[in-house]
Amino acid sequence: MTATTDPRARRSADGERAPGRDRRAQTTIDFATGAGIFLLTVAFVVSFVPMAFEPFTGTETRPIVADRAANQLAGDLLGDPGDPYVLDEACTDAFFAGDPPTDCRYGDGDPATALGLASGTHVNVTLERDGTVVLATGETLADTGSTNAITAQRVVSYDGRRHRLFVRVW
Amino acid sequence: MFALQVTAVTPLTASTSSQHIENQQRSVISGVLADGAENGTLRPTLLFVNNSTGHFHAVDDDGRYAAGGPPTPFGASLNRTFLDRGIAFNLNLHYAVTTGDRRTRRVVYAGQPSDNAVSATRTVTLYDDDVLYDPDPPGGAVPTANTLTEVNAAANDSFYAPDAHAGPLYNVVVVEVVVWRM
Numbered sequence: 001m002t003a004t005t006d007p008r009a010r011r012s013a014d015g016e017r018a019p020g021r022d023r024r025a026q027t028t029i030d031f032a033t034g035a036g037i038f039l040l041t042v043a044f045v046v047s048f049v050p051m052a053f054e055p056f057t058g059t060e061t062r063p064i065v066a067d068r069a070a071n072q073l074a075g076d077l078l079g080d081p082g083d084p085y086v087l088d089e090a091c092t093d094a095f096f097a098g099d100p101p102t103d104c105r106y107g108d109g110d111p112a113t114a115l116g117l118a119s120g121t122h123v124n125v126t127l128e129r130d131g132t133v134v135l136a137t138g139e140t141l142a143d144t145g146s147t148n149a150i151t152a153q154r155v156v157s158y159d160g161r162r163h164r165l166f167v168r169v170w
Numbered sequence: 171m172f173a174l175q176v177t178a179v180t181p182l183t184a185s186t187s188s189q190h191i192e193n194q195q196r197s198v199i200s201g202v203l204a205d206g207a208e209n210g211t212l213r214p215t216l217l218f219v220n221n222s223t224g225h226f227h228a229v230d231d232d233g234r235y236a237a238g239g240p241p242t243p244f245g246a247s248l249n250r251t252f253l254d255r256g257i258a259f260n261l262n263l264h265y266a267v268t269t270g271d272r273r274t275r276r277v278v279y280a281g282q283p284s285d286n287a288v289s290a291t292r293t294v295t296l297y298d299d300d301v302l303y304d305p306d307p308p309g310g311a312v313p314t315a316n317t318l319t320e321v322n323a324a325a326n327d328s329f330y331a332p333d334a335h336a337g338p339l340y341n342v343v344v345v346e347v348v349v350w351r352m
Contacts, residue, residue: 063188063190067190067193067194070194070197071197074197074201083204083208084200084204085200085201085204085205086204086205086208150190152190152194153194153197153198154194154197154198154201155197155198155201155202155205155251156201156204156205157201157204157205157208157209160208160209161205161209162201162202162205162247162250162251
């Protein structure tokens, strides 16, 4: 008679029956906990990971537009590209008055067209000294009812003195 | 249970140290240097040296200005543009020596720049017949009669840059301004 090797029929030393499936320490509660944690993790990843990519898929281009517009005005359109940040008084006055260009470098009297901005983009260009506005052109924020604008600033030499040029885009 | 809101911060994310602000500051430095060169206040500031001590006029004991720019019109322009808006700046001068190496002279040192500091430079040419400048209070600079050749030839060697070129060119100085938000 061979001793039985069926673990289900094995008897322990004290004679008690030790059931095979219950020898493994995995209960239903353990399985429920593990599955629950797994499902929670999957749900968390699926819902929050796209948020991490949101800044890279957005279309926040206004800082770049404002920076490029300020570079164009301060370094090219209102003066001489070979001598940046020095404005030509006659051309600057004509640009801020909205006059068509005669022999100046800017292409149009309207600031948005002269800077090549996309349609629907509002721009405001202001020349200030010591906090007071010397020259200004373009729409203002109050005109369009907006409250947020991106500002780019440059320090320029106008009329032999240091002024600040602000370009606001919204 | 706690809720995590994870997002990514890019250089253009709106903050007090975004890339947009650093670009603006770099352009503002270039503009201030161009304005100084345009109205003739940049070169006298480079020549604002005391003939007998070899240092700039009215510097601190360690030979540089710590609380703003030099007392010249260009220094006042730097103070108005930067210090009044809570932006600290350093002013360094880079010049060549006779062996061809480049040396740096700190004129204004407001401390170690932060991680978000930007700098811009402008090149100024000094000639043998440029004269030194003396202070003219309040905040002005008047030319003296000491040309750079005389000063360089004197025994006490009291100008920061040597005559690195034979001929009317004295030296080429690169003016560098480093700014950062305080």
